[in-house]
Amino acid sequence: NAGVTQTPKFRVLKTGQSMTLLCAQDMNHEYMYWYRQDPGMGLRLIHYSVGEGTTAKGEVPDGYNVSRLKKQNFLLGLESAAPSQTSVYFCASSTRTGPPTDIQYFGAGTRLSVL
C-alpha cells in the first residue's frame, strides 16, 4: 500500500516547454487534488476531481490542465511553462466513504523549476 505517489520528483523546464505530472493513489479514493506550494503562500488548490472523468477548477487554475481518466490517476499538465510556475506541486486524495473521511493524504511532491 504505497498511498499517493507522484512522478517525477524533480524537473527543470525551459520557458514554453510542456510537461505532465502524474499522481497515482492506491486507496480507492474518490477525490483527488493538485496543489502548489510557494514560500509564504501555503498550499493553493489548482484543480480537483470528485470522481473518474470529472475535473473542476480550484483557486489558481490558469496555465494548468488536468485529466482523471482512471479513478486511481490524476494528471496535471503544463502546456507552455512559465517562470511563475516554478513551485513545489503536491497531489492529494481523500474519501467520503471512510472511516476515516475527509482526510487528505499527500504525495511526496514534485519540485519544478522553469527557467
Place this chain on the structure above:
Amino acid sequence: GENVEQHPSTLSVQEGDSAVIKCTYSDSASNYFPWYKQELGKRPQLIIDIRSNVGEKKDQRIAVTLNKTAKHFSLHITETQPEDSAVYFCAASIGGSNYKLTFGKGTLLTVNP
C-alpha cells in the same frame, strides 16, 4: 471564496513550553478544520482535525479548539519537543463541502532545546 488567516507566521519556543497557533476563517458554512504538519522537505501530514459539532479535541500533547461564533480555531501543543519543529498549516472546508479545503499560509514552529 473562503479566506483563512493564520498567526503567527513564525513561533519560537523553548523545549517544554506550550505553543499556540491561531486561525480565522470567513465562510460560515465551513464545518471541517484540519491541521497539517510539514517537516522540512517532506509532505504535509494530518495531525488533528475537528468538526463543527465539537468545541475541542485532544490527542496526547496536541489539542484543537473551535469557536464557530467567532469563526476561529486554534492548535495547542504542550510540552514541546525539538521534533515538533516544523511548519503547521490550518485549513477550513469550503462551502460546507468537506472534500475541498482552503489552507492558511503556515506557521514555522521552532522548538529550541
